Amino acid sequence: MALLQPKTLKPMSTSEAIAYAVKQANVDVIAAYPITPQTIIVERLSEYVNNGELDAEYVAVESEHSAMSACVAASLTGARVFTSTASQGLALMHEVLYLASGLRCPIVMAIANRALSAPINIHCDHSDVMGSRDAGWIHIFAENGQQAYDRIFQAFRLAEDEDILLPVGVNIDGFFLSHAVEGIATMSDSEAAMFLPPRKAKYYLDSSMPMTFGAFALPDWYFEIKHQVAEVMERVPKKLAEVEELYYKMTGRIYGHVGAYRTEDAEVCLICAGSAAITAKSAVANLRSKGIKAGLLSIRLFRPFPVDSIIPHVKDAKALIVMDRAMSPGAPSAPIAQDMKAALYDSGLNIPVANFVYGLGGRDISVVDFENIVMKVMEDLKAGRPIGRGVRYWGLRK
Amino acid sequence: MLVGEVKSLKEIYGSDLIAPGHRACAGCGALVAVRQILMASRRPLIVVSATSCLEVTSTPYPQTMWKVPWVHLLFENAATAASGIEAALKVLSKKYGRQEHYIIAFGGDGGTFDIGIQALSGALERGHRFLYVCYDNEAYMNTGIQRSGATPLGAATTTSPVGAKIVGKTQQKKDLMEIVVAHRVPYAATASPSHWKDLMNKVRKAQSYDGPTFIHVIAPCTRGWYFDPSDTIKMARLAVETRYWPLYEVENGRYRITHPVPNPKPLEEFLKVQKRLNHLLLPENAEILERLKAYVNKRWERLERLSACFA
Numbered sequence: 001m002a003l004l005q006p007k008t009l010k011p012m013s014t015s016e017a018i019a020y021a022v023k024q025a026n027v028d029v030i031a032a033y034p035i036t037p038q039t040i041i042v043e044r045l046s047e048y049v050n051n052g053e054l055d056a057e058y059v060a061v062e063s064e065h066s067a068m069s070a071c072v073a074a075s076l077t078g079a080r081v082f083t084s085t086a087s088q089g090l091a092l093m094h095e096v097l098y099l100a101s102g103l104r105c106p107i108v109m110a111i112a113n114r115a116l117s118a119p120i121n122i123h124c125d126h127s128d129v130m131g132s133r134d135a136g137w138i139h140i141f142a143e144n145g146q147q148a149y150d151r152i153f154q155a156f157r158l159a160e161d162e163d164i165l166l167p168v169g170v171n172i173d174g175f176f177l178s179h180a181v182e183g184i185a186t187m188s189d190s191e192a193a194m195f196l197p198p199r200k201a202k203y204y205l206d207s208s209m210p211m212t213f214g215a216f217a218l219p220d221w222y223f224e225i226k227h228q229v230a231e232v233m234e235r236v237p238k239k240l241a242e243v244e245e246l247y248y249k250m251t252g253r254i255y256g257h258v259g260a261y262r263t264e265d266a267e268v269c270l271i272c273a274g275s276a277a278i279t280a281k282s283a284v285a286n287l288r289s290k291g292i293k294a295g296l297l298s299i300r301l302f303r304p305f306p307v308d309s310i311i312p313h314v315k316d317a318k319a320l321i322v323m324d325r326a327m328s329p330g331a332p333s334a335p336i337a338q339d340m341k342a343a344l345y346d347s348g349l350n351i352p353v354a355n356f357v358y359g360l361g362g363r364d365i366s367v368v369d370f371e372n373i374v375m376k377v378m379e380d381l382k383a384g385r386p387i388g389r390g391v392r393y394w395g396l397r398k
Numbered sequence: 399m400l401v402g403e404v405k406s407l408k409e410i411y412g413s414d415l416i417a418p419g420h421r422a423c424a425g426c427g428a429l430v431a432v433r434q435i436l437m438a439s440r441r442p443l444i445v446v447s448a449t450s451c452l453e454v455t456s457t458p459y460p461q462t463m464w465k466v467p468w469v470h471l472l473f474e475n476a477a478t479a480a481s482g483i484e485a486a487l488k489v490l491s492k493k494y495g496r497q498e499h500y501i502i503a504f505g506g507d508g509g510t511f512d513i514g515i516q517a518l519s520g521a522l523e524r525g526h527r528f529l530y531v532c533y534d535n536e537a538y539m540n541t542g543i544q545r546s547g548a549t550p551l552g553a554a555t556t557t558s559p560v561g562a563k564i565v566g567k568t569q570q571k572k573d574l575m576e577i578v579v580a581h582r583v584p585y586a587a588t589a590s591p592s593h594w595k596d597l598m599n600k601v602r603k604a605q606s607y608d609g610p611t612f613i614h615v616i617a618p619c620t621r622g623w624y625f626d627p628s629d630t631i632k633m634a635r636l637a638v639e640t641r642y643w644p645l646y647e648v649e650n651g652r653y654r655i656t657h658p659v660p661n662p663k664p665l666e667e668f669l670k671v672q673k674r675l676n677h678l679l680l681p682e683n684a685e686i687l688e689r690l691k692a693y694v695n696k697r698w699e700r701l702e703r704l705s706a707c708f709a
Contacts (some may be wrong), residue, residue, distance in 0.1 A: 028489045031482060055493055057485035061478065062520030069475035069517070073446075073482030076469055079490055099471055198494065205467040205483060207442030207499060214470035215457035225459075 009183030014145035014172050017184045018084070018110050019044035021152035023054045024192035025108075028079035028199075031059040031070035035089040036122045037174040038112035042084055064089035068096035068107075075105035076213050078204035080156065083107065086174055087114035090128040094135070100167040101136025101229050103213060106159030106199070107167040108152065113274065113325075114174040115361040123362020124174040126274065129302075130326040130335045136229040138168040138236055139303040141273040143259065145182045147300075148172050150253055153187075153196055157243045160199050164239055166232055171302070173275040175362065187251060195250055233304040240301060257306035259298035262288060263313040266295025268374055268381075271314075271340060272323035273299040276358075276365055280323070283370030294374050299336060307343040314344075319387060320353045321377055323394075327357055334391055352388035354380075363395055404598040410437045420463040422455040425627025427617035427634060428533045429455070431591040432504060435531060435613070436466070438598035440605045444469070444483055444499045448476035448509035451540045452533065467499075474514040476503040477521035480528040500605055501528035506617075507548035508538040511572050522581040522610045529604045529611045532574065535619035537674075543622040547572040551693065552686040554674045555622070565683055566674075570693050578612045579648050585611040587647035587656070592635035596645055596656055603649070616643045624673030633671065640668040641698045646705070653704035665691050 012020065019041050022030070030049070032042040048054035059074075061067045067083050075081045085093060090111060100107050111129055115121040129139060140155065142148035148170060155168040172178055187195070203211060217225055237257055248254040261281050263269055270280050277298035287294040297313050299306075314320055324334030333341060337355035344351055354377050359365045373394060380387045404410060415436040422429040428451055436445070445468045447453040453470045456463040471479045480503040490496035505514055510532040518530060537555045538544040545558040550571045554560045558567040578586045584607040589597035597615065604611035618633035620626070625633055637643035638657060642665060645657035669675040669687075678687040 028493065029482065029486050031485070055489065057489045059481060059485045059524070061481070062516060062523070066475060066478040066481075066517055066520055069471055069478040070482035070485065072471055073469065073479035074486035075482075077444075077483045077486035077490070078496070079486035081486075095472060096475070103471075205444050205469060205499075206497065207444070207467055208497070210465060210467045212457055212462035212464050212468045214453075215459040215462060216454050216470075217459040221459050 009185055011181055012145065012184045013040060013179055013181045014142070014148045014177040015040035015112070015179065016044055017145045017149040018152055018170070018172070019048070020186065021149045022082050023048045024187065024189055025080065025153060025156050025196050026193065026198065027054070027056050027082045029057050029059065029071070029074035029081045030083060031061050031067045031074065031081070032083045033061050033064045033067045033089060035064065035086050037114060037178045038084045038086045038110065040178065041110055041112070064092040065096060068093040068100065071107045072096060072099050072103060072105050075107050076103060076205055078199065078201035080160070080199040081105070081107045082109070084110040084112070086112040087116055087128045090132055091116060094132055097132050097135035097137060102226065104165040105167055106156070106165055108155045108159055109167065109169050110148070111169050111171045112174040112178040113171050121361040122174070124176050124325070125360045125362070126325040127327065129169065129171050130328070133303060133335065136166065137303060138166050139171060140168065141171045141300055141302055142177065143275055143277045143298060143300070145177065145180065145184050146253070147255060148177065149184050149186065150247065150251065150255070153192065154240070154243050154247055156196055158236070158240055161239055162202060163235055164232055166229065171274065176275045185251070191250055195247065236304050237301065237306050237309065255300055257301040257309040258313065259300055260313045261296040263295035263297055265293060267293040267318045268321060268378055269295040269297055269314050269317045270321050270323060270370065270374065271297045271299065271336065273302060273336060274325065276323060276325065279365060279367055280370045282367045283374065286367065287371055287374055292374065292378070305339045305343065307346065310343060311347045311349070314351065315347070315349060317351055319377055319381055320351055321373060322353055322355050324355065324357050325359050327360065332390070352386070354387040355391050356394045357391055358394040365395065369394065404438060404595055404602070410598070413437045415443070415465045416456070417463045417465055420456050421458060422451065423620055423627065425620045425630040426451070427591060427619060427630045428452055428506070428535060430630060431533050431597070431615045431617050434591055434594050434597055435502065435601050435615070438601040439502060440500050440602070442497060442499045444501050446470070446476050446479045446483070446501065446503040448503070448505035448514060449473035449540070450504070450506035450509055452504055452506070454540060473509050475517050476505045476509060476514060477518040477530055479503065480530070481521045481524060481526045484526040484528055503528060503530045505530070505532055506540065507532060507534040507536060508546045511547035511574055515577070519581065522578065522583055525609050527608055527610070529601070529613065531613045531615060533615050533617040535617045535622055536571070537622050539619045539622045548574070550675070551690045552675065552678045552683065554677065560677050565677065565686060575614055575648070582651070583612055584609045585647065585649050587613050588643065588645055589613055589615040590634045590638050590643055590645060591615065592631045592638060593645060593657055600647060622674065625671055629671070636663070636668045636671070639663045640665045642668050642694055644698055644701055646701055652708040653701060654708065655701055655705045665694060
């Protein structure tokens with residue numbers, strides 16, 4: 001992989017990097033409603049449109065429900081469509097999310113993950129995306145601004161593929177990523193256009209071939225139509241790998257469905273999603289220097305849950321620590337741990353899973369926290385204490 | 399070209415845009431109105447429907463009655479869907495030479511007066527070029543005749559029944575036209591399928607404007623109003639002739655009654671032929687009847703005064 005020269009990097013916040021990618025993706029329609037912490041994305045896009053740098057229609061709708069509604073309609077008209085939201089906005093979109101997948105609209109949406117009311121809180125956690133994880137959207141988590149920038153192009157390419165035609169959510173941690181500035185390697189406009197030519201929709205609203213979209217289906221058809229979304233999800237991992245391979249050839253950057261760090265001989269493997277993966281990586285490096293065999297697996301593709309990509313990295317571990325930035329009150333595990341446990345069970349693996357919920361409402365988690373979590377689980381293991389039942393809450397005041 | 403004024407049936411013959419065999423009830427006022435509106439419409443055309451009787455009776459998958467491109471998203475977002483289509487066509491025609499289309503969005507009274515009013519208001523404020531049609535049968539007929547913001551005072555529905563203590567709906571109908579007009583849209587009008595020429599010319603006038611326009615059409619419902627399916631147009635006409643449903647338009651803020659009713663029939667004529675309202679004729683409900691009559695008269699007088707202002 002070619003090393004990036006600092007002079008080729010542009011300092012940008014992740015939000016700005018996403019907006020820049022959306023501009024280079026030459027989108028046709030953006031419909032959005034402002035909500036913290038995603039606002040910078042749509043502010044920049046408004047500037048691009050109003051300055052004539054992006055030839056698109058910016059529809060400043062009156063709610064997130066309408067943002068997604070306008071996106072679905074524009075997408076069915078054949079346009080390349082983008083929006084962005086967070087938290088309550090995603091919750092308000094909830095019923096429209098199912099239309100985007102059920103009507104097979106290749107919309108790309110950036111989600112600046114944020115906590116849900118009540119109490120009201122504008123800071124990061126993953127409660128928003130977990131609340132809509134069953135809506136039939138492909139979901140990708142970015143760990144930093146560079147990944148977010150790159151994933152926008154990959155998301156459009158994946159979503160608009162005739163074999164897929166599903167909406168994609170690109171998740172970035174609110175504030176931790178949305179407002180963090182880093183050096184971003186960007187493609188030239190011509191490279192971007194080469195990777196992502198204009199959308200060519202096969203079926204769309206036009207009088208030259210009148211079609212009915214959004215018909216109602218009774219019990220004789222509904223099940224089959226919904227099942228198609230699940231079928232497509234099965235094709236996504238392979239298709240994303242192909243898209244990433246193409247992107248790699250142009251940029252030298254590739255991420256995969258999961259990010260693995262020193263998992264090959266890890267006794268205890270941390271599993272998390274989003275920006276915390278970067279923090280956890282430092283913790284693993286520190287633990288390794290102390291002779292502790294820790295590893296990290298970052299969930300980058302969350303829906304579909306990439307079981308086949310995950311299992312080879314964790315199958316030899318003695319214990320797994322799944323870190324969830326969202327709750328599922330009353331459930332036996334928090335969301336990612338639920339998926340992990342199901343994946344292990346299906347693979348015939350009986351590896352104990354310690355499930356920690358952390359960082360709700362933007363509460364910080366540090367390198368030392370991750371080190372302490374690993375140490376605590378290892379102590380429990382050594383003492384023969386069970387680690388794998390229920391949910392533990394890290395950083396919660398007593 | 400479908401642009402001039404409609405003068406005779408001959409002009410619109412053969413321009414039907416809905417196929418026979420839809421599943422609406424016999425005598426459905428909404429389907430008659432929709433058929434007339436589509437016949438009058440300029441082409442090419444994209445149609446949007448909110449969740450409603452119109453949507454479920456016209457598109458039982460894998461069948462459709464629509465000969466035009468058609469889309470349904472949800473109950474409350476027909477106006478937003480129209481916004482999205484208009485925005486997409488605007489940019490796609492500029493960038494890639496796509497053909498521009500006229501857009502008509504249909505919503506029932508529930509999807510327009512109530513759950514969809516935010517989306518409608520947003521779309522009107524943003525100024526998208528499309529015609530929004532509210533077909534008004536004055537209740538949530540698709541769900542089983544529950545009261546809506548469009549249900550008139552005293553009307554019996556399944557959620558405003560005639561009880562021993564409370565008789566029908568206790569509130570007056572929301573004045574949707576005034577809400578729309580307050581958005582300063584270039585054109586808004588009421589219509590009735592009984593006055594088809596008036597309706598069709600309002601459609602054409604609406605579509606001549608480069609902005610959001612609105613038509614509020616009465617759609618008698620045989621199931622919810624309880625009348626014989628052969629009487630749909632009679633019901634619509636009675637509504638006009640009793641001044642219950644004034645036919646007027648507001649063009650760039652100028653009010654005009656398009657069908658004056660100098661000698662109105664008594665409101666009772668309209669009420670007595672429908673089970674949802676005929677209990678208002680009982681002596682014990684006289685007070686409710688008076689309030690309903692006052693509402694109808696006051697609105698008519700106001701419309702006359704406004705029309706006179708702009709004459």
